[in-house]
Amino acid sequence: MTWDFVLGQFATQFGLWWVIVPGILLGIVVGALPGFSAQNTLIMLLPLTLAVPAPTALAFMIALYCATHLAGGIPAILVKIPGTGGAAATTIDGYPMTQKGQAQQALVLCFTASVFGGLISTVVTIGLLPWLSKVGLYLRSVEMVVVMLFGLTLIAVIAAKDLLKGLIAGFFGLLIGVIGTDHIYNTPRATFGFLELYDGVPLVPALIGLFAISEALVMIESKLIVSKEGQGRAAHAHWADTVDGLRMAAARWWHIVWTSFVGLVIGIVPGAGASIAAFVAYQQSRMWSRYPELYGTGIPEGVIAPESANNGVTSGTLVPMMALGVPGGSTAAVMMVVLQYHGMVMGPRLFTSNPEIAYGVFISMAVAYIFMLFTILPLARYMSRIVLIETSYLVPVIVLMTIVAAFAGRQYQFDMGLALAFGVIGYIAHKTDYHVTAILIGVILGPLFEEYLVRSLRISEGDLSILFSSPTANTLWALLVASLALPFARAWFKRRAESGT
Amino acid sequence: MSSNRTPDSKAPLGADLVIPALALAFAAYFFVSISDLAWEAKANGVLIGSVLVVLIAVQVARVGLQVWVGAANLGFERLLLPHHALAKRIGMVALTALFIFSMDWLGLTLALFIATAAALYLMGVRKRTHLFWTPLGASVFAYVMFIAILDSEFPRGPVEILLARFF
Numbered sequence: 001m002t003w004d005f006v007l008g009q010f011a012t013q014f015g016l017w018w019v020i021v022p023g024i025l026l027g028i029v030v031g032a033l034p035g036f037s038a039q040n041t042l043i044m045l046l047p048l049t050l051a052v053p054a055p056t057a058l059a060f061m062i063a064l065y066c067a068t069h070l071a072g073g074i075p076a077i078l079v080k081i082p083g084t085g086g087a088a089a090t091t092i093d094g095y096p097m098t099q100k101g102q103a104q105q106a107l108v109l110c111f112t113a114s115v116f117g118g119l120i121s122t123v124v125t126i127g128l129l130p131w132l133s134k135v136g137l138y139l140r141s142v143e144m145v146v147v148m149l150f151g152l153t154l155i156a157v158i159a160a161k162d163l164l165k166g167l168i169a170g171f172f173g174l175l176i177g178v179i180g181t182d183h184i185y186n187t188p189r190a191t192f193g194f195l196e197l198y199d200g201v202p203l204v205p206a207l208i209g210l211f212a213i214s215e216a217l218v219m220i221e222s223k224l225i226v227s228k229e230g231q232g233r234a235a236h237a238h239w240a241d242t243v244d245g246l247r248m249a250a251a252r253w254w255h256i257v258w259t260s261f262v263g264l265v266i267g268i269v270p271g272a273g274a275s276i277a278a279f280v281a282y283q284q285s286r287m288w289s290r291y292p293e294l295y296g297t298g299i300p301e302g303v304i305a306p307e308s309a310n311n312g313v314t315s316g317t318l319v320p321m322m323a324l325g326v327p328g329g330s331t332a333a334v335m336m337v338v339l340q341y342h343g344m345v346m347g348p349r350l351f352t353s354n355p356e357i358a359y360g361v362f363i364s365m366a367v368a369y370i371f372m373l374f375t376i377l378p379l380a381r382y383m384s385r386i387v388l389i390e391t392s393y394l395v396p397v398i399v400l401m402t403i404v405a406a407f408a409g410r411q412y413q414f415d416m417g418l419a420l421a422f423g424v425i426g427y428i429a430h431k432t433d434y435h436v437t438a439i440l441i442g443v444i445l446g447p448l449f450e451e452y453l454v455r456s457l458r459i460s461e462g463d464l465s466i467l468f469s470s471p472t473a474n475t476l477w478a479l480l481v482a483s484l485a486l487p488f489a490r491a492w493f494k495r496r497a498e499s500g501t
Numbered sequence: 502m503s504s505n506r507t508p509d510s511k512a513p514l515g516a517d518l519v520i521p522a523l524a525l526a527f528a529a530y531f532f533v534s535i536s537d538l539a540w541e542a543k544a545n546g547v548l549i550g551s552v553l554v555v556l557i558a559v560q561v562a563r564v565g566l567q568v569w570v571g572a573a574n575l576g577f578e579r580l581l582l583p584h585h586a587l588a589k590r591i592g593m594v595a596l597t598a599l600f601i602f603s604m605d606w607l608g609l610t611l612a613l614f615i616a617t618a619a620a621l622y623l624m625g626v627r628k629r630t631h632l633f634w635t636p637l638g639a640s641v642f643a644y645v646m647f648i649a650i651l652d653s654e655f656p657r658g659p660v661e662i663l664l665a666r667f668f
Binding site for chain 2: 164165167168169171172174175176178182183184185187188189190191192213216217220221391392393395396397399400401403404407408411413416417420423424425427428429431432434446449450453454457458462
């Protein structure tokens, strides 16, 4: 791969602006609406993408895919409704920033972290693609059990104020996550007799109920989303706030870099996704922070970490597809269908037979992120105005429209009722400090954790020592223990320093 | 029991037991539902459920202790206050449930229009123009997005049937 080739590819991709910009705009809409996903949209647009040349179709699909990852954070920040599972962690600090009247800064942080997180991981992928493709081979089910535990320890982190309540919420979520047929024999467990629950608890109704509906039911108590102190700031939102958001992001550039790597590595593992990456990045960000106690109160790092990571996933997801012919996620699978329709054979030979496609995908991604920055950044000022709409208007629209969106995923009316049930549970949890995010982490990570754990135990015929059987897994265990011990070690050193003075 | 506390100064912790009660009921149902399954199917659930039951027992003991020493009572005020929002909240949940069930007869568009208008009224909106145009905007958006573009399998009602003749 020469510089001429790379620059030529960049020029070609910039020439496809006419499909990239509509892809971005459509992706923003799809990502911001709970219940819609990139893969469903791409499936609907399949006739269109099959009809145009492969590079054009790819540029459109990549732009749409990346934009959905970015846009999921918009409602997460403004109204505490994550547009996608990957944006759930963004609500933890994004929404408190909105309540403080810093919605515009939070949105700019979200956009810049997403764009630069995506760009950094894409550039790294372009440079290290042959090596990165092997990462997936080192992260097998045994190692993924530990990666899942990284995400699950976030439950304890979120529950820092009241550990017992947080753990009850987290384990309640984990048990809800076990609903459905088991991974080995397909026997139903705790489905209440509903066929609709045989595939497990669907994520979209859970997300909508626990976040959107429960939050709307709490919103009823106040006239506006923002606090009294924040109303003045929100009402007088100015371009200066966009610049302030950019300044905040620039000051934390290293945070964007390393959390995007978390996303990239997790994205490479087939089956792992943006939700896990965002939760793990948030947990790691808090663990290594000098002021972990401020997480959850609305700090920039709490928005940067999940957003940078869930966009870092975008290039990682495509690595196994391009290098091994194994799609890293459902969206990658749709893209693979389109590429195969155009006669491309995925796998190592793609890099010699069609380098313009193999590397073009990632160059197209980089170009899409550059376009995205200029398309969406100016909109932050206008988007932030939504917080000034009175809750008497917001609540009915949020509750009813998200209930409708709950149907969109699987086309079951049952899912609308499920979202309402989760909404009531979420409201009770919210009012009694049981942390809906901890419940959601359990619902998202529970089934994946079980899948990887059971797969590992099947290989070892029930012997738990398999979890410590590989150097990679043992390294991850050591990192997990270190990251859990760090806050205690830090507190101990602090106490010692204070007692010494 | 502390004698210098007035009833008003006690923390109402009854609401703190609602989530544990729900979780415990679900765990019990879960254990019953997996009793006959192979170990691979129940290992994870048994582990999670057992830890959950222990955590709930600790929480119940914690609340019980608070009540016993007179620092708390079993009130549900945290869920019910403020009173001005309670009726709206219950009404909103009931209205949403009604919307889901009525969709079978009214179809998505009409059911959403009526439910949004009713919900706005419930929330205190009284301007007639707002009570008409906001629901209309929501239902037109839903029709265009879900019926016209996505062709979702939402129940069809009189509006969808009528519009299908023109589009």
